[in-house]
Amino acid sequence: MPRVLITGGAGLIGPLLATRLLSDPSYEVILTDIISPPIPPKAKHPENCKPIQADLCDPSSLKSLIDTSLPLDAVCIFHGIMSSGSEANFELGMKVNLHSTLSLLEALRLVHKPNQPLLRVLYASSQAVYGQPLPAVIDESVFPTPEGSYGAQKLCCETLLNDYTRKGFLDGYSLRFPTISVRGGKPTAAASSFLSGMIREPMNNQECVIPLKDRSFRSWLCSPKTLAENLFHALKLGADALPKHKRVVNMPGIGVSVQDMMDALERVAGKEKLQYLREETDEEMERILRSWGTEFDNSLAYGLGFRKDVSFEEAVRDYVDSLKE
Structure with missing residues (x-):
């Protein structure tokens, strides 16, 4: 064994x-x-x-x-x-x-x-x-x-x-x-924590603070x-x-913007969930986030047999389904 x-x-x-x-x-x-x-x-x-x-x-x-x-x-x-x-x-x-x-x-x-x-x-x-x-x-x-x-x-x-x-x-x-999204549980000390919180907190009728005011900001997610x-x-x-x-x-990921995430939340859970999202600049958090890459060539990983997500919306649906279990 x-x-x-x-x-x-x-x-x-x-x-x-x-x-x-x-x-x-x-x-x-x-x-x-x-x-x-x-x-x-x-x-x-x-x-x-x-x-x-x-x-x-x-x-x-x-x-x-x-x-x-x-x-x-x-x-x-x-x-x-x-x-x-x-x-x-x-x-x-x-x-x-x-x-x-x-x-x-x-x-x-x-x-x-x-x-x-x-x-x-x-x-x-x-x-x-x-x-x-x-x-x-x-x-x-x-x-x-x-x-x-x-x-x-x-x-x-x-x-x-x-x-x-x-x-x-x-x-x-x-x-x-x-960045792993959507994580269950509670917010963490990671600068990227809001990238799960944007879905997780509204689904629990709680507020999530997005630490930058730029809905075009992209992240590489899995x-x-x-x-x-x-x-x-x-x-x-x-x-x-x-x-x-x-x-x-x-490792493989997909590029997703803040707006993409908001759109996926609305499609899966309804427009009313967007009220739990608040955009408020945190300069130190934003500095860390903007130092990271936003687009990757994962050819090496694919050649080794790793795979990527189909879409972020699918990840949101997986999380929502997990709440029902």
Whole structure:
């Protein structure tokens, strides 16, 4: 039975992948976070999920987690402090996003034995590694120059994961996620949080503040449903799918403007929901948002078998349907 360790197990992406894995009785999932992560409520085989509370910033807690989890077939590194949170608290962002990830990679290196298959490692990176000026369309050949601490920390981890893979310590892929929308739950400290809030909050009769007054502003988005399938696919990628020193993939997304999102909300839920949207400029949030790319060439990802959403409206309908379950 393949055993997969997922960090950030109490967040969004960890439970998404865990739910997908636990739809198959052949997978065993270990979910870990700074708090004890719940077993995903939609898991078809919850008996195959083991939650473990652990602090990856604490060496003894990290060692205990690894010792308890072995033997492992894959590790998904999904924990972190989001973009605006990392910018507001530099020390915390460095501690969680960079230092704990490097400690985890080193712990995995030390337990690897030469006669064992290489451990598959998926790292949740971000389009925030890119900064202006940017070409109209971005692909993996564009040199990343992050304009925020979050993107800088992600880029550092990408580089080290490439080198750990090149050295034969593990078999890693860094996946640069688009903004995930529509997220369930509560608003986060991410600058992009409103890109889910524009749908989620009105559907719960709550206000969402859009931090810029520009309805033509575009974002590169991916639905939770499509992301879960793409992550499942990434676990099965061949070890020779990319060169060992170039293991970064811009994950597929679709370009959507603020107006497009408002139109999709109106079509799916009715014009009355638009009253819950308020546009109010937040200069720091807008600076972060405008530093990100808005159009990507995902040819590399498509060639590896990843897929994109059909439309943002479909993502909205998926979210609305989830509220009925």
